[in-house]
Amino acid sequence: MAGGDAERQKLCREAAEQIRSEKLLEQIGKAVGEPKEKDIRRYYQRNIERFSVPEMVRAAHIVKHPDPQVPSEQQKQQMDELLGRIENGEDFAVLADEHSACPGNGGDLGYFSRGQMVPSFEQVVFDLPSGQTSGVFSTEFGWHIAKVLDRKPAMPCPLEQVRQVIVNELTQQARDKALERFLDAERQKAVVEER
Structure with a gap:
């Protein structure tokens, strides 16, 4: 019983100390x-x-993922041909839906800020003016062509x-x-x- 009383007294002292601490913090807060x-x-x-x-970019892309059956240089050549078609006036979104490894929505990735995509992709896209199409470039995901559809500057x-x-x-x-x-x-x- 004596051990139980000592424990109870210890708990009471700790509870009283906690209450004093909380009251002190409350008084400081009011002051x-x-x-x-x-x-x-x-x-x-x-x-x-x-x-x-942060600054936001809305971009679309056409991507060819690495294919062990097709040499990388041949994949790049296919992307160069697509880029030529874009430069000759063919619709980027249509070509993205037909030829991209990620078809749908015309390749539109929506808005994103720095740090949301792989750095090698962001470097190209954030350097492009709105409405411009990149050249063919590679990332760890394969060969890309990107187009900046819109950008929103950083705003407080x-x-x-x-x-x-x-x-x-x-x-x-x-x-x-x-x-x-x-x-x-x-x-x-x-x-x-x-x-």
Whole structure:
């Protein structure tokens, strides 16, 4: 029974300590208050890249996957012929549906940002102006011809759209600083009391 009482007392002390800690954090939170408008705007401006939608490209492609039965040079030659047909005015989407290893939707991949496709594909596509068709190029997936259908530049989200995120971050930073100051003061008191 005595061991059970000691354990119960220990649990009660821990629970009381937890309650004191929570009350202290609540008091610190109230003391900190809401960040000022100028601080919100300054934080937004200093971190604008975090609150931006990245550049997006909408592209279509024709791809020939590697085929062990067909030499790579022959596959490239087939893609060069398709490129010639595109350059002579044939419709890219029709040729993509007829000749691509990934037919459908005219080869349209939809919108994507950097980091969503393999780097060798992105390098070509993000360097192309809207409406332009690439030359034949290779990636780990085979031979490609790409066409940029549209692009959207990187754009910052409006402040009002990210305001609550900023308020939360600034409030948390202020609470952390206030708690650190409180703990430093308590440590100083403990050092003085020890002497």
